[in-house]
Amino acid sequence: MRKLIIKLSSVVSLALLLSSCDGFLDKRPESMLTPENYLTTEANLSSYIYGIYTNQFPTHGVYEWGTFQSDNNTDNMAYVTPSDIFAPGYWRVSESGGEYDSFGQQYQINYFLQVVTKLYGEGRITGNDALIRQCLGEAYFFRAWDHFTKLKTFGDCPIVDEVLPDDMDVLVAKSKRYPRNEVSRFILSDLDKAMELLMDVPEGGTNRISKDCAHLFKSRVALYEGTWLKYFKGTAFVPNGPDWPGARKDYNANYQYPSGGIDEEVEFFLSEAMRESKIVADKYRLTSNNGKFQGSASEPSNSYYDMFADTDMSKYREVLLWRKYDLNVVSNATGQWGASSNCGYGTTKSMIDAFVMANGLPVYASGSGYPGDEDLKRITEGRDTRAVLFVKKPGDANLHSDPAGPASKIEPWPDITAGAESNRYTTGYALRKGLNFDGRQTLLCTVGSIIFRAAEAYLNYIEACYESTGSIDATADSYWRAIRRRAGVNEDYNVTIAATDMNIEALEDWGAYSGGKVVDATLFSIRRERRCEFMAENMRNADIRRWRSMDQMIDSPYCVLGMNLWGNKDLSEFGDLKENVNVSPRDFSKYLAPYHIISNNHVYDGYRWTMAHYLSPIAIQHFLITGGGNAENSSLYQNPGWPLVANQPPVSL
Numbered sequence: 001m002r003k004l005i006i007k008l009s010s011v012v013s014l015a016l017l018l019s020s021c022d023g024f025l026d027k028r029p030e031s032m033l034t035p036e037n038y039l040t041t042e043a044n045l046s047s048y049i050y051g052i053y054t055n056q057f058p059t060h061g062v063y064e065w066g067t068f069q070s071d072n073n074t075d076n077m078a079y080v081t082p083s084d085i086f087a088p089g090y091w092r093v094s095e096s097g098g099e100y101d102s103f104g105q106q107y108q109i110n111y112f113l114q115v116v117t118k119l120y121g122e123g124r125i126t127g128n129d130a131l132i133r134q135c136l137g138e139a140y141f142f143r144a145w146d147h148f149t150k151l152k153t154f155g156d157c158p159i160v161d162e163v164l165p166d167d168m169d170v171l172v173a174k175s176k177r178y179p180r181n182e183v184s185r186f187i188l189s190d191l192d193k194a195m196e197l198l199m200d201v202p203e204g205g206t207n208r209i210s211k212d213c214a215h216l217f218k219s220r221v222a223l224y225e226g227t228w229l230k231y232f233k234g235t236a237f238v239p240n241g242p243d244w245p246g247a248r249k250d251y252n253a254n255y256q257y258p259s260g261g262i263d264e265e266v267e268f269f270l271s272e273a274m275r276e277s278k279i280v281a282d283k284y285r286l287t288s289n290n291g292k293f294q295g296s297a298s299e300p301s302n303s304y305y306d307m308f309a310d311t312d313m314s315k316y317r318e319v320l321l322w323r324k325y326d327l328n329v330v331s332n333a334t335g336q337w338g339a340s341s342n343c344g345y346g347t348t349k350s351m352i353d354a355f356v357m358a359n360g361l362p363v364y365a366s367g368s369g370y371p372g373d374e375d376l377k378r379i380t381e382g383r384d385t386r387a388v389l390f391v392k393k394p395g396d397a398n399l400h401s402d403p404a405g406p407a408s409k410i411e412p413w414p415d416i417t418a419g420a421e422s423n424r425y426t427t428g429y430a431l432r433k434g435l436n437f438d439g440r441q442t443l444l445c446t447v448g449s450i451i452f453r454a455a456e457a458y459l460n461y462i463e464a465c466y467e468s469t470g471s472i473d474a475t476a477d478s479y480w481r482a483i484r485r486r487a488g489v490n491e492d493y494n495v496t497i498a499a500t501d502m503n504i505e506a507l508e509d510w511g512a513y514s515g516g517k518v519v520d521a522t523l524f525s526i527r528r529e530r531r532c533e534f535m536a537e538n539m540r541n542a543d544i545r546r547w548r549s550m551d552q553m554i555d556s557p558y559c560v561l562g563m564n565l566w567g568n569k570d571l572s573e574f575g576d577l578k579e580n581v582n583v584s585p586r587d588f589s590k591y592l593a594p595y596h597i598i599s600n601n602h603v604y605d606g607y608r609w610t611m612a613h614y615l616s617p618i619a620i621q622h623f624l625i626t627g628g629g630n631a632e633n634s635s636l637y638q639n640p641g642w643p644l645v646a647n648q649p650p651v652s653l
Contacts, residue, residue, distance in 0.1 A: 039115050042127025045135040048112060052142050055105060058538050059323055060332035060449045065343040067449055068334060068434050070538035075510045076351045076531070077540075078560045080344040080421040082595050086553075086607035088649065093638075095646040096621035099153050106160045109143045114163050130199055137197030138209050141217070144190040147183060148221055152542060153616045154639065155180045155237060156246055172626045176251055176635050179239035181265055184225035185258070188272060191218040206314050206321055212280050213321050213452050219277035219460045224546050226269030227467060231514045231548040233262055236640035236653065237614060243653075245637040273464035277457040280320075281479055284454035287318045291385045291488040294437065297400040304486065305389045309338075309436045313448040320453060325446040335445035337422075338435030339398040339407030341415065346427030347391070347535075349561040349591055350508040352379065354531055355387035360490030365499040373564040376413075376428070385488035386532050390433040394573075398435060405443035413573040414563070416592060417582040426594045427562025433536045450537070458483055459530045466526055483529060493529075497521045506552075508561075510544050516551035550609040557606025562592040612641025612650030620646040 038044055060066030071077040073085060084090035116136060119125050125132055143161070150157045156177040164174055178186075194214045202208040229238055236243040239255050240262070246252035257265045289304035307313065313322040325331055337343040352373075353363060361368035363383075371378045377394055380387040392398070396411040403409055414425030436447050458479040465476040472480065481491040490496075500521040506512040511527035512519060519527075527547070531540065544550060552558075565574070566586040579585040584593035595603045617639055620631060627634030631644045641650040 036115065036119070039112070040119060040125050042125065042131045042135070045112075045116060045125070045127075045132060049135045049138050052105070052108060052112075052139075056142055056145055057323065057451050058449065060325070060334050060445075060447070062331070062333055064333060065337040065345060066332055066334045066434070067538050068338070068431065068536040069343060069345045071351075071536050071540045072345055074540040074544055075348060075508070075558075075560075076535060078346050078348060078426055078562075078594055080424055080426050080594070082601065082603045082607075084602075085613055086609065087602040088608050088610040088613070090602060090649070091613065092647050092649050093617040093642055093645065094619040096619050098616065098619045099150060100157075100618050100622055105146050106143065107163065109139050109146070110161065110163045112139050113143070131203060133197040134199050134202050134208070137194040137199075137211075137214075140190045140194035140197070141209050141214055144187045144194065144217070144221070147187050147190075148224075151180060151183050151187070152224070152545070154618065155615050156239075156637075157183055159183060159186050161186070172635055175622070175626055176249070177246065177637065179246060179252060179255055181225060181229060181239060181257065181269075184221060184269065187221050188218055191221070206319055207324050209321060212283065215276045215279045216320060216452050216454070216457055216460075219273045219275075219280070219457060219464075222269045222272035222276065223460050223464050224542065226266050226273060226464065228546045228548075229262055229269070230266045230467065231546070232614075233266075235611070237611075238262060243640065245640060249635065249637055251635075267468060270464045270468040274461055274468065277460040277464065278475060280454055280457035281461055284318055284320075284457070286455060286458075286482060286486045287316050289385060289389075289486050289488065291388070293389055293396070294400075295397050297437070302389065307453075308434045308450065309447055311436070311441075311446045311448060313450065318454045319450055321451040323449040323451060325448065327444055327446060331444040331446055332449075333445060334434050334447050335436055335438075335441030336405050336407050336443070338432055339403065339409075339442050341418070341423050341425050342430045344421045344424050344426055346425060346562055346594065347429040347431055348427055349373075349429070349563070351531070351535060352387070352391065352429055353508060354528055355380070355384040356489060356496055356528075357382050358384065358489055360484075360492060360495040361499050362496065362501070362504075364501065364504055368499075374567050374569050376563060376568065376570065379429075384532060386535070388488075390431050390535065392430045392432045396432075397437070398432065399439045399442070400437040401439040403439040403442045405439075407439075407442035409439070413570070415575070416563075416565075417575055417577070427560070428565065428592050429563055431536055455483065455533055459526075459533060463526050463530065466523060472522070480526075480529065483533060487532070493525060497525050500525060510549040510558075511547065513547075513549045513552050515548045516554070545614055548614070550614075551611070553607055553609035554611070557608055559589070559593055559606040560595055561589060562594060564590055565592040566590040610641065610650055611653040612639070615639040617642035617650075620644065 058067045072079050073083045156179055158175055159178050164170055191214045195211050198209060198211040198214055200211050202210055232238045235241050239246060259265045259268045287304050287307050290302050292302055294301050307316045313319045356362050357368045357370060363370040369382050371381050373379055380391050392411045394411055394413045398411050399409045414428045416425050416428050418424040434447055462476045462480050465473055480493050484491040484493060502512060502518050502521055505524060506518050511531060512524055567590040577583045580597060584596045588596055595601050623631035623634040623636055623644060626636055638644055641653045643651060
């Protein structure tokens with residue numbers, strides 16, 4: 001069978017499709033087992049949907065730090081080795097593969113929706129009606145999730161909402177790319193369908209998608225698209241923008257925005273974000289925070305800290321959806337790496353500096369009370385409690401019982417020159433977000449993985465409100481104060497805004513920029529709040545892209561910095577330091593610059609950017625398949641700046 005752009009030739013066989021459901025099936029002769037008679041009970045629907053859950057959502061891994069390393073390749077976090085994304089010329093168009101090749105999950109979902117909707121309409125599915133509808137709602141949700149994943153990667157992309165036949169003409173037609181806002185509208189529509197079917201409190205509790213998860217996710221998608229369209233307006237990265245590649249294809253040549261124009265489209269999405277986020281934010285109170293780090297087993301626990309490190313997150317109402325781990329099924333390694341080096345992922349100086357003082361003043365402001373960064377043990381003193389709780393300092397307790405694995409019961413001085421990359425404190429700063437104090441968790445860890453929590457709804461509303469109206473309404477005001485109150489920071493955010501110096505913030509924080517221009521202090525403060533609340537929670541990468549926050553690096557390199565090394569009062573604690581061998585030289589910066597050590601590093605002189613890197617290229621294989629062997633004849637179009645030639649870097653836009 002020919003290799004097709006949408007790889008429905010790799011359709012999951014029935015045997016494979018049902019392989020995870022053995023415990024639920026009555027054994028029958030294979031000749032009697034068909035999709036139509038399998039998908040006729042609520043129990044079997046749930047089993048099918050369970051198999052899709054296992055392939056969705058960010059998750060903790062066995063040999064990594066899990067979701068807590070997801071801020072890598074941003075101004076929040078840096079790994080031992082840098083990414084090619086910040087070295088224009090090194091990231092190149094692939095010959096084959098990539099996420100544009102991965103539509104198998106959508107086949108599973110569409111097949112389920114097609115078969116089950118028909119059977120349900122005919123009254124042929126037995127079991128609890130609410131649970132049957134729940135399964136259908138989850139399928140719509142997953143289809144929306146999968147499309148959003150591709151939207152973030154490619155922008156314009158196909159909308160696959162049906163089971164497609166093994167017919168080249170049909171597959172080529174369905175491979176055509178829809179304008180990104182149309183894809184976003186489709187996602188919102190699928191989430192509306194999901195909401196009509198999903199339960200408020202499903203069987204399985206917060207380990208299954210609820211109606212409020214759909215509301216929250218809808219607000220995320222709408223905010224993403226609304227801000228992307230706003231900040232990329234006037235570029236090739238939005239429909240009808242100058243040199244938008246979609247205009248070169250007949251099927252998109254005369255495209256018109258459904259709302260009339262791009263400004264109206266921005267407003268549509270921002271309004272959706274406000275409405276959907278408010279539904280969730282008004283319903284859920286934030287988990288309490290006593291402001292104290294639990295230094296020993298005898299001290300009171302802190303619910304806010306524990307929410308990220310618990311093995312059972314169902315007790316926290318703020319958590320809408322989380323993934324559970326079981327020693328008898330699958331575990332993870334977050335405990336090991338949280339109690340040691342963070343697996344080589346270092347938190348940046350920029351991230352640490354983002355946390356204001358408890359009085360609401362930035363660290364550089366007069367009267368802030370900031371003790372400076374020369375003493376690593378005092379780096380979070382008097383600060384936002386999110387820094388106090390989640391940033392490790394030498395001498396802090398990592399564990400309240402003896403470790404059972406390779407970890408440190410007491411946080412040591414950071415080993416910034418470790419030979420093993422996974423043991424190196426890349427920037428000198430490390431986090432303990434998600435670290436369970438039970439030493440047994442450093443061997444086989446069952447700390448849950450948060451997928452959705454209600455705090456996002458608060459922050460989505462605040463941002464959408466300001467982006468839409470240019471002001472903070474009463475609702476946004478109440479939400480912002482609640483977030484800061486929980487963080488142990490002066491809840492009057494105007495104190496922070498008034499003391500914010502954008503000239504200083506623009507030196508380190510990418511959120512200070514959109515399209516290469518510095519934003520106003522209020523918008524920046526909203527972005528800073530989001531940054532601090534979601535540190536190490538897989539939000540920063542998407543945020544800095546939709547804000548168009550890397551343009552300034554096209555002309556001005558950005559150097560990743562970590563702890564104050566050469567000005568540190570405890571310099572002798574960091575071992576045998578050799579400039580230009582294992583640490584950056586002191587005449588470059590007093591701060592540790594992890595990529596400015598060996599000059600053959602392709603980001604030695606700093607991160608650089610090119611506009612093309614905001615979206616991934618489509619592999620050449622897909623153009624050849626849909627173009628009859630000639631990429632130029634394809635129904636597809638390449639993303640802005642990327643060539644139709646394999647193994648080539650982007651061209652200047």
